[in-house]
Amino acid sequence: MTVTRRLTPPERYSFGASVRPLLVPKSDPCGLVREDGFWLAMRTPEGPATLHLARSAGELVATGHGPGARWAADRADAIAGLRDDLSGFPALATRHPLVERLAKTFSGVRLPATGHLFPRLLRAILEQKVTGKEAHRSYRAVCRHFGEPAPGPVELVLPPDPAVVAATAYWVFHPFGVEQRRTQALLRAAQVAARLESCAGAAEATARLTALPGIGPWTAAETVRYAFGDADAVSVGDFHIPNTVAYALAGEARGTDERMLELLEPFPGHRGRVCGLLALGGIAAPKFGPRMPLRSFSRF
Secondary structure, eight states, X not given: OEEEEEEOOOTTOOHHHHXXXXXXXXXXXXXXXXXXXXXXXXXXXXXXXXXXXXXXXXXXXXXXXXXXXHHHHHHXXXXXXXXXXXXXXXXXXXTSHHHHHHHHHXXXXXXXXXXXXXXXXXXXXXXXXXXXXXXXXXXXXXXXXXXXXXXSSSOOBOOOOHHXXXXXXXXXXXXXXXXXXXXXHHHHHHHTHHHHHTOSXXXXXXXXXXXXXXXXXXXXXXXXXXXXXXXXXXOTTOSSHHHXXXXXXXXXXXXXXXXXXXXXXXXXTOHHHHHHHHHHTTOOOOOOSOOOOOXXXXXX
């Protein structure tokens, strides 16, 4: 089945910058960006699907492939970030000159909302306490191991089925570079994935996520930001973001979670968006000391 829908993006809409965060950098088995647009494989309530988004004469053409094509096409505007509500943010942004400048520079960037919690939770758990390169390497390996071919004209795999993940022994994940602690958190989440997916919004999902052992505020925020398009989700516990916020908004080279939240208070409802703007602007606190080394838990 193929279903097509035409969408009208807002003025200055930045397509690539809006959808790219949905994919792991460099190579994602479940999606890709290329000259003909954005492709994303997904498991929908109506079956597997692949969504294709492409610019065409000022419009955004959304095409769903597979049994879940209609669901994917109906959700396409949210996945493209077109349901992102920025009303009120320009006024809030004026409370800090840097935020105001970045808000104008990146006014076309929208926050996507996939409507799927488990695929993003999988990625967030794998990103706990390791470098991005390590986490993304593990993510690719896990998706290729559990993934099934996605429908449509491009070679993608569907995100892992939570039921299959839940039924897998923890030691299966070791060759993928995932130690027992993160694996156990992933298995617990997979066991209750249906309940998590039934959450009505980011607040309910955050409460249920943080009630699970091995899942804290950082993992929950990284998940609901893109599953629900939560512009207020702040990644408390991040290694870099508190320093970035403290440096960007107060000129302080180092910051704590408490200081970060204090500095973000003037932007209620959009605190996570402000953090995202700082990242888009390439702003970072000064670096001191050695970088965290790359490791491979599969060799331990």
